[in-house]
Each structure stands twice: as structure tokens, then as C-alpha cells.
Amino acid sequence: MRPPMLAALALALLAAAPAGGATLDDLVAGLNLVPLHGAAPAALALERLADGKTVALPALRGRPVIVYFWATW
Numbered sequence: 689m690r691p692p693m694l695a696a697l698a699l700a701l702l703a704a705a706p707a708g709g710a711t712l713d714d715l716v717a718g719l720n721l722v723p724l725h726g727a728a729p730a731a732l733a734l735e736r737l738a739d740g741k742t743v744a745l746p747a748l749r750g751r752p753v754i755v756y757f758w759a760t761w
Contacts, residue, residue: 719756 732755733744745753 729745731745733742735742
């Protein structure tokens, strides 16, 4: 393999490893995700970063969707 590919693979493996011995269930629980259990989600439409087009949740009906908000501040 080429060195950049090896570096990318190593980073992916490090990112997939649980941090500080935490289990995957513990890490997911820390995200405070709220399952809807079949309930309709709130109306949501956001602009895609890639091309600026607006994507609305109704357009994704029938597909699995994860909406995760984060910030760097």
C-alpha cells in the first residue's frame, strides 16, 4: 500500500477504537440521541455545505436519517 493509504487506514482504526476503554454503548449514550420510535420528526430543512442546495426531511422519507448538530466553540 502507499504511505497515504496506510496513514488513512491507521487513523480510521484509531478513530474506531473506544476512547479510554469506554464501550461503544457508553460512547453512543454520551451523544444524548433521542429516538423518535415512529413519531414524525420536527420540520427541518438545511442547506448542504457541498453545493448550497436545501434538503428537507420530507424528501428523505423512508430512508434512515441521523441529524447531529455540533459546534467548535
